[in-house]
Amino acid sequence: MWLYLAVLVGLYYLLRWYRERQVVSNLRDKYVFITGCDSGFGNQLARQLDLQGLRVLASCLTEKGAEQLRDRTSDRLQTVILDVTKTESIAAATQWIKERVGDRGLWGLVNNAGIAAPITPSEWLTKQDFMKILDVNLLGVIEVTLSLLPLVRKARGRVVNVSSVVGRLSLFGGGYCISKHGVEAFSDSLRRELSHFGVKVAIIEPGSFKTSLSNNNRISQSFREAWDHASPEVKEIYGEKFSASFIKSTKILAPKWSQAVSLVTDCMEHALTACHPRTRYSAGWDAKLFYLPMSYMPSFLVDAIFYWSFPRPAKGL
DSSP states (O other), X not given: OHHHXXXXXXXXXXXXXHHHTOBOSOGGGOEEEEXXXXXXXXXXXXXXXXXXXXXXXXEESXXXXXXXXXXXXXXXXXXXXXXXXXXXXXXXXXXXXXXXXXXXXXXXXXXXXXXXXXOSOXXXXXXXXXXXXXXXXXXXXXXXXXXXXXXXXXXXXXXXXXXXXXXXXXXXXXXXXXXXXXXXXXXXXXXXXXXXXXXXEEEEEEOSBOSGGGOHHHHHHHHHHHHHHSOHHHXXXXXXXHHHHHHHHHHHHGGGSBOOTXXXXXXXXXXXXXXXXXXXXXXXXXXXXXXXXXXXXXXXXXXHHHHHHSOOOTTOO
């Protein structure tokens, strides 16, 4: 009985291994558009795909970021300035892409641009604090995707959306977890809708990686700013000790974040180049060994873990 089961499981993984190593043909003729290439995952992916010979169209928020990327890549790679929160910027970038891909269409769209701060208890924040993150991480993803879908559909290509492990399991307050849950939902519905046209949609779920988005100083500064702007009642309820404990915990955890961003970009590359990409890619040891299993645990167990692990308000229970 157990032997047959072990054989079946082994055959399943062997078949999956074989399927996932089949690569799409004529990759050097295919265009891939990536958002958020100033630094981090987007920058690494742009350079990685350029080395593979793909025609990379990289968007950056700043001209400085675009210039630095061009200096480190071949002449095939082209850059454009894009602010995913502005409709006119997206429209201009869409026209720019159309002029370059022509009748071939756009093989790959990678929605990578994102921000994280502020990360604080939700009670400390305003609606605008939430909208700042949602505009980039969720609404920007949606508008860029809708603008480029006709080109992706023409190529029967790929949409790769960067979510996070916190898209499955909310770890903290603020708009970041909310935005990534939204990316998961948007990607799932999009994948089912576009399957009729031969378009595949994949979700990347990184764990904790050291990038500009997860910069500890930036997170700590946004936390302090939110605390400074909080009402006297909130400050009394939470207490100075809570604020100090949170900042201390980020300083302890930050050195443990992985610097191997290629673990994430390799997943992105596979989603773009494999004949049979996965629906979801979890990248990083913490995503696979800790956060992902926790997302399947009963809520009361997860709540208990967080209750005893995180700082407590001064006047909490």
